[in-house]
Amino acid sequence: MAGNLTSYRLDLSSFESVRTFAGEVCKLDKSIRVLINAGGIQRDSYEQTRDGNEKQFQVNYLVHFLLSNLLIPKMVASSSEAEPGVIVNLS
Numbered sequence: 001m002a003g004n005l006t007s008y009r010l011d012l013s014s015f016e017s018v019r020t021f022a023g024e025v026c027k028l029d030k031s032i033r034v035l036i037n038a039g040g041i042q043r044d045s046y047e048q049t050r051d052g053n054e055k056q057f058q059v060n061y062l063v064h065f066l067l068s069n070l071l072i073p074k075m076v077a078s079s080s081e082a083e084p085g086v087i088v089n090l091s
Contacts, residue, residue, distance in 0.1 A: 008024075025071065033085055037089045
């Protein structure tokens, strides 16, 4: 079984960037069968995002939750009983 893989870049420390990215992906005439949330950072010092959250918490947890929820409708529309969509969270 051959397939295509497309990757995109986005700023995980920005909810606005994640929402823009998800909106653009949802407009594409392509299906989403697998979403792999694998971005993360390790910080030794406190840093705050523009959204007002501690940066490590936002990048490692909050944006994965947001992105998954924004893409679930597209994944459901792309899936079938034979090939359901899959979300993989890595930590």
